[in-house]
Amino acid sequence: MIKNKDPIKKIEIDGLDFKIFKSGIKKNNTDLLLVTFPKFSSISGVFTKSKTPSAAVIDCKKKINFKNRSIRCLLVNSGNANAFTGLKGTKTVNKITKFLSNLYNCDENEVFSSSTGVIGEELKPSKIISCIKNKKPVFENSIEEAAKSIMTTDTFPKYYISKVKYKNFEVNVIGIAKGSGMIAPNMGTMLAYIFTDLNVSSKVLQKILINENDKTFNSITVDSDTSTSDTCLLISTNQLKNKKINNFNDKFLNNFKKCISNIMLDLAKQIVIDGEGAKKIIEIRVENAKSISSAKNIAFSIANSPLVKTAIAGEDANWGRIVMAIGKSYESIDQNKIKIKFGKNLVTKNGMRYSKYSEKNLSEYLKNKEISILIDIGMGNHKWTVYTCDLTEQYIRINADYRS
Amino acid sequence: MIKNKDPIKKIEIDGLDFKIFKSGIKKNNTDLLLVTFPKFSSISGVFTKSKTPSAAVIDCKKKINFKNRSIRCLLVNSGNANAFTGLKGTKTVNKITKFLSNLYNCDENEVFSSSTGVIGEELKPSKIISCIKNKKPVFENSIEEAAKSIMTTDTFPKYYISKVKYKNFEVNVIGIAKGSGMIAPNMGTMLAYIFTDLNVSSKVLQKILINENDKTFNSITVDSDTSTSDTCLLISTNQLKNKKINNFNDKFLNNFKKCISNIMLDLAKQIVIDGEGAKKIIEIRVENAKSISSAKNIAFSIANSPLVKTAIAGEDANWGRIVMAIGKSYESIDQNKIKIKFGKNLVTKNGMRYSKYSEKNLSEYLKNKEISILIDIGMGNHKWTVYTCDLTEQYIRINADYRS
Structure with missing residues (x-):
């Protein structure tokens, strides 16, 4: 079922940079994925409909609603969902965002984050900030290791690498995801991030994402439980030299849309296959x-x-x-x-x-x-x-x- | 939690008669409960909201909608739900009804039935009819054995016996039920039957049943699965000498309503306790x-x-x-x-x-x-x-x- 899994683990998207850390939130494994993007990178997102969303989800939703939104930095931690942590949880997101916006000299609205793990436990921003400040990444620019760093009870890292034509340009697309139940033991969340280099507006990306999400991530269920932290982001570094696409109905986009659909369905099925205890x-x-x-x-x-x-x-x-x-x-x-x-x-x-x-x-x-x-x-x-x-x-x- | 479980197993309701048979639908146990009532006995009922209801449920619903309904005979079989059996299923119910209305010399609309067990397998009316015609009951007028005869995967028989005052009259109420999950393995159904001798109209009984059902049988869940056969009937033989109650708001009825509520909540909790595999x-x-x-x-x-x-x-x-x-x-x-x-x-x-x-x-x-x-x-x-x-x-x- 999982086709097209390319042995290449290094990212091939201009302007995309992965840093993977061990911050100590998880006992033994990497638990922090820091992704940076060139200026004016496009972003779209869909989120859990839970009425008890995590602090990171509340923050992302707000930023996705900006008209001329863009992204410079994405931080994902595993091991702690920062959900049901009240005002403290919001402050944690704000502190991390402020730190990263200073570090990368960008607007706070260009910093996005996700958290997955235990619900109801305080997430200390100092741990994350001091890790990024003082520690060296354990891995850089490995797709598989990026997917591993966001795992909770997943039994294997979930990713998919693809290429597709837009006119005469070769577009790169990669996706990583985590999830092993709508909510895993004591932890939450399905997370998915899809990256591309196609030069395309945030508005067009958002329409594609919403269209494809219904038939893919929104059409899987492991145990009917909905997490507080579900997040799917579709991001472009816009580094391909094609003329910026501002029209969702651009007929040359069809291949790209199909490619996004495939990648989302494949990641969705990987999550179902890894459903807790599942054999079929x-x-x-x-x-x-x-x-x-x-x-x-x-x-x-x-x-x-x-x-x-x-x-x-x-x-x-x-x-x-x-x-x-x-x-x-x-x-x-x-x-x-x-x-x-x-x-x-x-x-x-x-x-x-x-x-x-x-x-x-x-x-x-x-x-x-x-x-x-x-x-x-x-x-x-x-x-x-x-x-x-x-x-x-x-x-x-x-x-x-x-x-x- | 199960209070008031009276050691008395014999029914104490004038005009109520239980016959319990081994018809052979189940391999080893009793599987047929035949209950008869005096003329003009009152009846009320609530049923599953499933859109794939069993043939017996469809038939009961129709009869409960008659304005001047009454009951003379109730037949319950376990071991086969007669659900998703198409037109054959309807014919089976009609044949059994016709046979019983002849046997008890009453209108076909005064014969009610329920079936619980495997879905999608043909229920042969001849087996049931020839059993009633030719075999002797294994038990008569035992509440516990009546409850046993309608069991599927239940691990214990569920019943409750109570008495309550209406003015100066002592009213008898007994209830039997089955269920071990909204639907049990390969089988369906929560069934409950509550019997009394209070002289009360079907219309008033129906209002009491609907009122109490929401907070009792409709407020339990084992596994979120809804059966094709859920049925709860509240029936009175009307043999008590009180003046017929036609007014739901009769203030002397309050104790009786409370008693019905208690019996339904107790039977509901017995079903939850017996939930498949449940320990708590x-x-x-x-x-x-x-x-x-x-x-x-x-x-x-x-x-x-x-x-x-x-x-x-x-x-x-x-x-x-x-x-x-x-x-x-x-x-x-x-x-x-x-x-x-x-x-x-x-x-x-x-x-x-x-x-x-x-x-x-x-x-x-x-x-x-x-x-x-x-x-x-x-x-x-x-x-x-x-x-x-x-x-x-x-x-x-x-x-x-x-x-x-």
């Missing part, structure tokens, strides 16, 4: 629904059902649970029109078990690592796809015993 | 919310969070997950006003960890079998309480490996 990735396609929102609700109702996910973990051909999950979406449907397919195995037709249904074949299919479920609602022409993973005993073990 | 019962009280619906949404967002439930299973003082779950309710709140208490332990104040918070005390508290969590939103004066259980590895084991 499940694709749930809902077709012929009355509306997109109806298709989406039905798909998520199935994807978030613990009973569907445990049945798949146990390779149990218990498709009645899919019926139950369609029912609890409360979408208006006609039971007798629903078709359910697992891979190529038609399971139901006319609101009941398909006459040629074979439990043996379905059980065989469920041994696969990638399970594809199709629900044909038979009432319209709208569709949506959601990705999730199975729910195993390992999930409980990771999340119950994390601190003991 | 968790009470989540949300207070000082902007509205009742806001309090309810926040309480359910916490109660349905797998990460909250696994932390409690692991006795892990990971209260940041409560913060996360409040955030993902998407209710409008002010983080800085939220207070969280576990039992007597104040955990947060002013949007951050309480200065005198003691992880040691909280960890100690979490060893209890009954956990009480209070969330003070600090924005209004509305409240709601929800009951759930912890999420253990046993839940996964039961639900993944059920058919292997």
Whole structure:
């Protein structure tokens, strides 16, 4: 599923600089990623909809709303989410921002940050500032090490490297992400950062990001829990020599949009595969629904059902649970029109078990690592796809015993 | 928590008759409960909101909507839900109904039924009809055995016996229920039946049932999955000699209403305690919310969070997950006003960890079998309480490996 993973680990984007530190927030690993950009780099962002967002998310959201926004510096720490830390949390972000804006001689609005880790514990700005001031980076400009430095309970670093044409220019795109559940044990967050050199305005980037986010990062679920810190930023150093793109509908942009879509979907799937305790990735396609929102609700109702996910973990051909999950979406449907397919195995037709249904074949299919479920609602022409993973005993073990 | 459990197992309600059979739908246990009532017995009912309801639920809903409804006969089978069985499922209900209306010489609209068990498998009416025609009941008029006969993955039978005064009359009330998850492995359903002898109209019973259902059966969750077959019926034989009660606001009814509320809450809690794999019962009280619906949404967002439930299973003082779950309710709140208490332990104040918070005390508290969590939103004066259980590895084991 993860294609195109280039062995090249060094970044190939002009003007992009990664510094990776061990600040001591995590006990043993790197925990600080400092990224710097040339002047007037473009930025776009989407964030968690949680009503208890972290201090960094509140700060980023404010800055993304500036009309002529740009970015010079991004700081990400792992090990502490700086969420539910009250006014102290806000002060921490402000102190770090002030320090970095002085260091890089830029406006405070050009400094962005993210935090991921434990909720409710104070994040000391002094630790981060003194690390950047006094310590040497452990790594520089390695994509894999950048991805590693933002990990919490992830079991592998998540990144993707790609190239795409814009007119005659070769555009570079790289993405890194972390996440292992919408929220990991005692910690929060899915984070993703996508970098490019295409010369493109923040406004156009923002539209691309919002468009692609819905079908990628917003269409995955591990355990239905939403983090306080989810952040996805799409940033360009603008160092490519193409004429600045200010028009979202520029037809030459289509390849680039597709490339961003691919990178986001790939990173999203990497997060699902690394879902806590997961052994299988499940694709749930809902077709012929009355509306997109109806298709989406039905798909998520199935994807978030613990009973569907445990049945798949146990390779149990218990498709009645899919019926139950369609029912609890409360979408208006006609039971007798629903078709359910697992891979190529038609399971139901006319609101009941398909006459040629074979439990043996379905059980065989469920041994696969990638399970594809199709629900044909038979009432319209709208569709949506959601990705999730199975729910195993390992999930409980990771999340119950994390601190003991 | 389960108080008042009377050792008396024989029913003490005039006109109520239980017959309990082994029809063979289940391999080894009783699986058929046939209850008969005198002429003009009153009935009220509430049902699952699932959009894939079982054939029996569709039939009951229709009959409950008759203006002058009454009941003569109730048939409940376990082992097969008769859900997602298309037109065949409807025919099965009709055949059974016809047979019973002939047997008891009553209108088909006076025959009610429920089914619980596997979804999507055909329920043969002949098996049930020939059992009632030809076999002898295994038990008669035992409350405990009636409760046992409707069990699926329940580990104990659920019932409650009570008495209450209406003016100078002693009113008898008994309730039986089943459920071990909103939907149990491969099976569906929470079912509850409450019987009384108070002379009261169906209309008044219906109002009482709807009023009390919200705060009891509708305020519990095991795994957030909604069954195709949830049914709760409140039925009176009307054999008590009091003058028929036609007025819901009759002030002498208050004790009876309170009694129904108690019995429903007790049965609801019995279901939560028997939640698949559960070791702890968790009470989540949300207070000082902007509205009742806001309090309810926040309480359910916490109660349905797998990460909250696994932390409690692991006795892990990971209260940041409560913060996360409040955030993902998407209710409008002010983080800085939220207070969280576990039992007597104040955990947060002013949007951050309480200065005198003691992880040691909280960890100690979490060893209890009954956990009480209070969330003070600090924005209004509305409240709601929800009951759930912890999420253990046993839940996964039961639900993944059920058919292997």
